[in-house]
Structure formats: C-alpha cells, structure tokens
Amino acid sequence: MKTPTLADVAKKAGVGIATVDRVVNGRVKVRPETAQQVLEAAEAIGYRGAGIIRRRLEEEAPERRLGFILQKRSTPFYKALAEELIRATEASKAIRGTPVVEFIDELKPQNVVDAMHKLAAKVDALAVVTANHPAVCLAIDQLHAKGIPTFALVSDLTTELRAGHVGRENRKAGRTAAWSIARLSKKPGKVVVLLGSHSYLCQEICEISFRSYFRENAPQFQVLETLVSREDPEQARASIQALIENNADLVGIYVAGGGIEGIIEVLRKTDPATRPFVVCTDLTEETRIALIDGTVDLVLSNPRDVIAERLVEAMARVLDRGMGTEPIQIPVPLEIYTSENL
Numbered sequence: 001m002k003t004p005t006l007a008d009v010a011k012k013a014g015v016g017i018a019t020v021d022r023v024v025n026g027r028v029k030v031r032p033e034t035a036q037q038v039l040e041a042a043e044a045i046g047y048r049g050a051g052i053i054r055r056r057l058e059e060e061a062p063e064r065r066l067g068f069i070l071q072k073r074s075t076p077f078y079k080a081l082a083e084e085l086i087r088a089t090e091a092s093k094a095i096r097g098t099p100v101v102e103f104i105d106e107l108k109p110q111n112v113v114d115a116m117h118k119l120a121a122k123v124d125a126l127a128v129v130t131a132n133h134p135a136v137c138l139a140i141d142q143l144h145a146k147g148i149p150t151f152a153l154v155s156d157l158t159t160e161l162r163a164g165h166v167g168r169e170n171r172k173a174g175r176t177a178a179w180s181i182a183r184l185s186k187k188p189g190k191v192v193v194l195l196g197s198h199s200y201l202c203q204e205i206c207e208i209s210f211r212s213y214f215r216e217n218a219p220q221f222q223v224l225e226t227l228v229s230r231e232d233p234e235q236a237r238a239s240i241q242a243l244i245e246n247n248a249d250l251v252g253i254y255v256a257g258g259g260i261e262g263i264i265e266v267l268r269k270t271d272p273a274t275r276p277f278v279v280c281t282d283l284t285e286e287t288r289i290a291l292i293d294g295t296v297d298l299v300l301s302n303p304r305d306v307i308a309e310r311l312v313e314a315m316a317r318v319l320d321r322g323m324g325t326e327p328i329q330i331p332v333p334l335e336i337y338t339s340e341n342l
Helices: 006-013 015-023 032-045 050-058 076-091 109-120 134-145 172-182 199-217 232-248 259-268 285-293 304-321
Strands: 064-068 096-103 125-128 150-153 164-168 190-197 248-255 277-281 297-303 328-332 335-337
Touching: 015 032, 015 050, 015 248, 032 050, 032 076, 032 304, 064 076, 064 109, 064 304, 076 190, 076 304, 096 109, 109 125, 109 190, 109 199, 125 304, 134 150, 150 304, 164 172, 164 304, 172 190, 172 199, 172 248, 172 297, 190 199, 190 232, 232 248, 232 259, 248 259, 248 285, 259 285, 304 328
Parallel strands: 064 096, 064 125, 125 150, 150 164, 164 328, 190 248, 248 277, 277 297
Antiparallel strands: 297 335
C-alpha cells in the first residue's frame, strides 16, 4: 500500500501542499481551524507525520482563560451545563484553555454585573446567562472597552457590543410546543405557558411563538394569560396548583422557563385521566423520570454539549481574530425527547 504523502494530506484537507508544509514544519503561522483541518486529514489517511503535527499544534495553541457565569448552582440544568463547559474548554484544540465557572444564586441584575466585573479581571473572555437588563448591557459595553469580549449564553442580550450569542432556536421551540399540544391533547381547551421572566429574551421568544402558532393554526384552543415563576420552583408549583384547581378544561401546559420541579410535584398528584399535556424545557434527571412515569409528555432541550463546544470555539475565534462588525450568532437546534427515545 502506498505511503501517504503531503499531497495526499493536502487533497484530503482541501488545501494546498504549501499550507500542509507550513503546518508540518511550522515555518509560517496558519489559522488554527486550517491547521486542525490538516491534522484531521493526516490522521484520517494515516500520514506518518500526524503525531508531529498534533504535538506542534498543542505546543503552539495559546493559553486562554475562559469565564462562564451561570445561574443557580442548585438548578440541575446549570450544574450539567457547567460540566460541559469545563469539558469543552479543556478539550479545545484551538487553545490551551482553563475554564473558570461561577454561579449566581441571587439573580438580581446588580449581582450579575458585580460578578461579571469580578470575573473579567481573571479571564480573557466571558460568557454569561442572564436576563436582559440595561445594567447588564452597560457592563458588557464597559468590558468591551477594556478588551474583554462577552458572549450571551442561552438567552440573548440587546447590547450591540456583545461578542455574540450561542443558544437554542427558540422560535422553533415555542412553535413545536404549541404544535404538540394542539395535535396530541385529547380535546381542545385552555392552554398556558409559564416563564421564569419576560426579561429572558429566549423565553419571551418561546412565548410569542407559542401564541402565534395557536392563533394561526389552532384557534379552537384558548391561550390563557402567561404565568411567571421568577425561576422559583415553589412559585411555579403554587401557580400551576391554582390554575388546575380553577380550570377543569385545562388541556396543555408549556413550561418555557424554570420551576419545573414544583410543577412536577403538582402534576403527580393530579388524576392521570384529567392531567394536561405537558411540555417542558431541558432534559435533566428529574424531567427524565417525569417522562418515563408519564407526568411530562415532551421535553424540548438545550443540547448542552453542542452549546458548550460552539461557545468555546467562538470565544477562541474572537480572541484570535478580534470582534467583527457584528456579534456572532450561533443558533443550535433543539433536542426533542419523549419517553420512547430516552
């Protein structure tokens, strides 16, 4: 069998021989993504210098500290997301990354701002999950002026000086939730959407899209006034408990924000014969069990591993090339789970 050559690597990678030579010999700097492309091609065809290429790229990758500000540590989603962010940062081939993860238990805007400024002093780039607020946007603008790019994570923000946003396609999530309730509930009736807060743009888009689907495609259903949980399971529990008690014709619940733990508690005490069709956000241990026992019917989840990988890639790219004229927008397809595809 013929021994693979530089020309074979170049053909496999879709680049010129000169580019492969620069990667192999390190004579001239090559863009990280191009170098990675060459490495993958070399390994795929069994090029004997692939190990040398890998070692050289690992030695040349810049050291970067990436900061991540997440919400309540007690929330299963954020605990799992933190693990994925750490993994993605440490596994990145574009940088020698060190992840720094902070949680915020008190979600007031000023607490978020204080955490951002404190963490920014320790890292090269920052990503934050937060509600949209003028104080948060101002903090991002101030960090931008200091050369610290800040990404909106999961929920977008309105400042033009954010480095970008990585998150689920929320319009599709809201309309998918509405479609499933309209098609799969036993009969037309009342439906409701529960948010953590309208200040989370991702949840606001989910609500708008949910309502628009029913308005356009299923007007025989009545969409009730939106409930707000403030991301608190106890408040969500009380709201849904009162709603079920006062609306015997409630046929659908869409939980687009936090608080599902409290809602599951209420639903488990509800007669299965009259229990509404329930759609919630994010696959966690609790929602997995609820799917299996029939308390929840559908989960529209953020793919945490993909979000983490795309975010780290974007942060490394901005640190390497600088911010462009427009924020980077990286929509990530949602994951759909039922009891039958867990």
